[in-house]
């Protein structure tokens with residue numbers, strides 16, 4: 001016997017119930033009318049979480065490459081600059097400390113540059129939720145209207 005599964009639309013997050021045998025097939029969403037994949041809500045959320053993790057890891061890799069590639073390309077210059085700095089400061093240890101602080105500061109600046117990106121993703125999520133609330137409100141209003149009409153019909157008859 002097919003089991004009923006609760007899922008949600010990829011576009012409007014509206015709730016969709018479907019037979020388990022229709023799982024992973026594409027159907028028109030009853031809320032927004034767009035085509036969506038029928039999938040269990042929990043699996044859908046897992047997919048979303050996986051996507052978010054993928055974005056974060058790509059960003060981290062990109063940042064790491066931004067540091068690693070120049071470091072390899074300019075390794076002789078970096079060593080020379082470090083020796084110059086060590087000579088200027090009088091000790092390699094102090095120079096190393098200064099460079100470490102500078103690198104941490106640069107990473108911190110980079111994170112602040114990325115901050116709007118995170119805000120943007122958060123905002124998009126919020127927008128989607130607001131749309132879902134609006135759709136729910138509309139369906140509530142529709143149901144209320146129907147109830148009112150039914151009451152009117154009853155009053156007339």
Ligand SMILES: [Zn+2]
Nearest residue numbers: 009012029032
């Ligand atoms: Zn939808």
